[in-house]
Amino acid sequence: MGELEEAKAKAAAVYNAAADYFDHPVSSFWHRFGRRTVERLGLRAGETVLDVCCGSGGSALPAADAVGPQGKVVAVDLAERLIALGEAKARAEGLGNIEFKTGDMLALGYPDASFDVVVCVFGIFFVPDMVAATKELWRMVRPGGRLAITTWGPNLFEPANSAFWEAISAERPDLIKGFNPWERISTPEGLPEMLGEEGIENPKIVAEAGSHPIGSPNDWWLVAMGSGYRGTLAQLDTTTFARVRDRNLALLGQCAAITTNVVYGVAIK
Known part of the structure; x- marks a missing residue:
């Protein structure tokens, strides 16, 4: 299995597994940032939208509402449960103007210039070659x-993220990740630099600092x-799962919020 196929299979497996908690109220940020992405686009009635890595519709559903009955949204994700x-x-x-389908954003088969708007929220970094994905x-x-x-x-998700990986390190250091792919594009400079490699010039970039409240450390575990x-x-x-959970939550103490900084990029063709 090649790197691309392996990445796709892993992403599908992870988010099919996560589907049972994906829409839990403690993880409402998926939909909050999806709505904010759509709001920044100024969608007009009758427009056509392609939403890839759509999850359970955090951006696709508000997009469908925005474009109205004369518009159309195609929402695609690798995880059939989402x-x-x-x-x-x-x-x-x-x-009635939205079509959800299981598919790979790199192989949808649509002709050039098929959509008024293409949206990818928290998904471009799942592809090993982000520039190639952006090109498509x-x-x-x-x-x-x-x-x-x-x-x-x-x-992302600090301080809970560091507590999570410290708990994992204590039990299974072989599972520690050295690098998260989104780190390359996690700044107002990094995202346009990546887009520029595809020849996309002068995108509008907005970095938004934020935090997401959690009522208790257990809320974080539901997010995870x-x-x-x-x-x-x-x-x-x-047994290892239980020890990791207990250590992660103990390390969090009385944490009441996790960091959710976001970078939005919009380019006009």
């Missing part, structure tokens, strides 16, 4: 259309279970 969650929400909201998304944007890429800023950390936790046996 797609099922999104479909259920679209039905509950009576949105940019290809599908019509002239005058927009590409929106939203990524994490620095210090419904996010990319689940991939690491899935590799632990039952």
